[in-house]
Amino acid sequence: MPRRPASPCRARLCGNLTRERHGYCEEHADLAKPWTRGRGGRGRGGRPWRRLRRQVLERDQYLCQRCRRAGRAAEASEVDHIVPTAEGGATAGHNLEALCGPCHKAKTLEEAQRARQRGG
The missing domain is CATH 3.40.1800 (His-Me finger endonuclease fold)
Structure with missing residues (x-):
């Protein structure tokens, strides 16, 4: 399977490249938020x-x-x-x-x- 093309990290002012799906380099991987449905379990709804x-x-x-x-x-x-x-x-x-x-x-x-x- 071909590797994912490298793209710039989504973190502000970061020049690193990443191949991660979440779009953040290893240094900023903690900024990636897990996918949540709707309001993320808070507030009103449903x-x-x-x-x-x-x-x-x-x-x-x-x-x-x-x-x-x-x-x-x-x-x-x-x-x-x-x-x-x-x-x-x-x-x-x-x-x-x-x-x-x-x-x-x-x-x-x-x-x-x-x-x-x-x-x-």
């Missing part, structure tokens, strides 16, 4: 998340909880963490709430701004 999402929407009666607290009524289309996972929140029913699209977008922007202020 049947368990869909079930939990449906349970939260039913519990909150398909109403945006932020709008409800402000005295308005809006149909919820998203389910979001009350305490973000990046801040130590769990992906469990007690830490999830139903939100409408605009509230979800505003909340995500607030969280991103907080993360930038924290420096992470």
Whole structure:
């Protein structure tokens, strides 16, 4: 079987050549990530998340909880963490709430701004 042609290492500023499938030379082989499916075992996705999402929407009666607290009524289309996972929140029913699209977008922007202020 013919050998694989040599190609430049995928590591930034590395001039070495490699024949490895992952594209990294021996020096940078630790940068190669194993192939993972979907989200790599983290976060949401799949049947368990869909079930939990449906349970939260039913519990909150398909109403945006932020709008409800402000005295308005809006149909919820998203389910979001009350305490973000990046801040130590769990992906469990007690830490999830139903939100409408605009509230979800505003909340995500607030969280991103907080993360930038924290420096992470």
